[in-house]
Amino acid sequence: MKRLDWRYQLAxxxxxxxVVLYIINYFIFRDxxxxxxxxxGQLAFLPISVIFVTIVINQLLAKRAKTAKLNKLxxxxxxxxxxxxxxxxxxxxxxxxxxxxxGRELGQIQEWSTKDYAELEKSLRSHQMAIEAKQGDLAxxxxxxxxxxxxxxxxxxxxxxxxxxxxxxLLWGVxxxxxxxxxxxxxxxxxxxxxxxxxxxxxxxxxxxxxxxLAYMDYLKRQYPYLFSLAARLNPLNPQATAxxxxxx
Numbered sequence: 001m002k003r004l005d006w007r008y009q010l011a012x013x014x015x016x017x018x019v020v021l022y023i024i025n026y027f028i029f030r031d032x033x034x035x036x037x038x039x040x041g042q043l044a045f046l047p048i049s050v051i052f053v054t055i056v057i058n059q060l061l062a063k064r065a066k067t068a069k070l071n072k073l074x075x076x077x078x079x080x081x082x083x084x085x086x087x088x089x090x091x092x093x094x095x096x097x098x099x100x101x102x103g104r105e106l107g108q109i110q111e112w113s114t115k116d117y118a119e120l121e122k123s124l125r126s127h128q129m130a131i132e133a134k135q136g137d138l139a140x141x142x143x144x145x146x147x148x149x150x151x152x153x154x155x156x157x158x159x160x161x162x163x164x165x166x167x168x169x170l171l172w173g174v175x176x177x178x179x180x181x182x183x184x185x186x187x188x189x190x191x192x193x194x195x196x197x198x199x200x201x202x203x204x205x206x207x208x209x210x211x212x213x214l215a216y217m218d219y220l221k222r223q224y225p226y227l228f229s230l231a232a233r234l235n236p237l238n239p240q241a242t243a244x245x246x247x248x249x
Contacts, residue, residue: 071223073164077216078227080155080167084148088174089213089236091144092206095136095199096129102237109217109232117218124210131206133199138187141202145178152178170212173205 025035093099112120145152152175155161161168180201181187190198220228233243 069160073160073167074216074219074223076155076158076161077164077167077212078220081213081216081231083151084144084174085209085213086234086236087144088141088205089209091137091141092202092209093236095131095133095202096206097132097135098128098130099237102129109235109237112221117214117221121211121214124214129203129206131199131203133195133202134190136202138181138198142178142181142184142187145174146182149178166208166215167212170205170208173201173208177201177205 022035022039026032029035093102096102152171156168156171156175161171177198180198184190184194184198217228217231220231230243233245
């Protein structure tokens with residue numbers, strides 16, 4: 001004979017306990033009308049109880065779970081920037097012919113407010129990048145992505161990142177760029193069309209990386225000021241950036 005699911009067993013047990021308690025109540029107090037009024041009153045409150053549990057409490061628990069998951073995701077994103085993201089951003093900067101304009105906007109990140117981040121995200125989308133694949137260090141970029149291929153693959157295998165669409169898009173863009181560069185035997189001698197194609201791949205990954213970096217820096221500023229302090233001092237958009245703290249004059 002097939003056993004009942006544990007949820008059905010629990011429901012039947014709770015109903016049986018309730019019936020037994022009502023019977024005990026009747027035999028002790030012998031007041032059937034009061035017992036019925038009490039039962040109707042409890043049934044009348046049941047919809048309010050359901051609303052409170054399903055809407056209020058569940059939303060609070062869902063919000064807490066979402067915050068915890070976001071913190072875990074940002075830990076992974078932090079590992080990405082520490083391992084490869086910052087070096088990758090520095091490399092991309094060398095291909096951008098309009099990097100000076102971008103540096104003026106993003107160079108002094110330590111002085112930004114929360115409002116500044118929202119405005120800079122908008123201005124970043126309107127920034128006209130001028131990527132010249134032949135002008136930067138393609139060989140160094142290829143070597144960096146080859147060295148970090150295993151790390152990127154492990155990130156792509158993480159199921160938690162599937163819920164972070166923008167970061168997943170970034171990983172795919174970076175991984176695709178690495179694949180393209182790996183299949184070139186000599187990146188110093190390519191056709192004009194090939195350089196243009198690689199420039200498009202670099203720009204795609206560059207734009208996604210900048211957006212994710214901005215969002216990550218905003219998160220650090222709000223949640224972990226001590227981590228933000230180091231990240232701001234290592235700003236890849238600031239040519240004078242250094243981790244060392246100099247004495248003020």
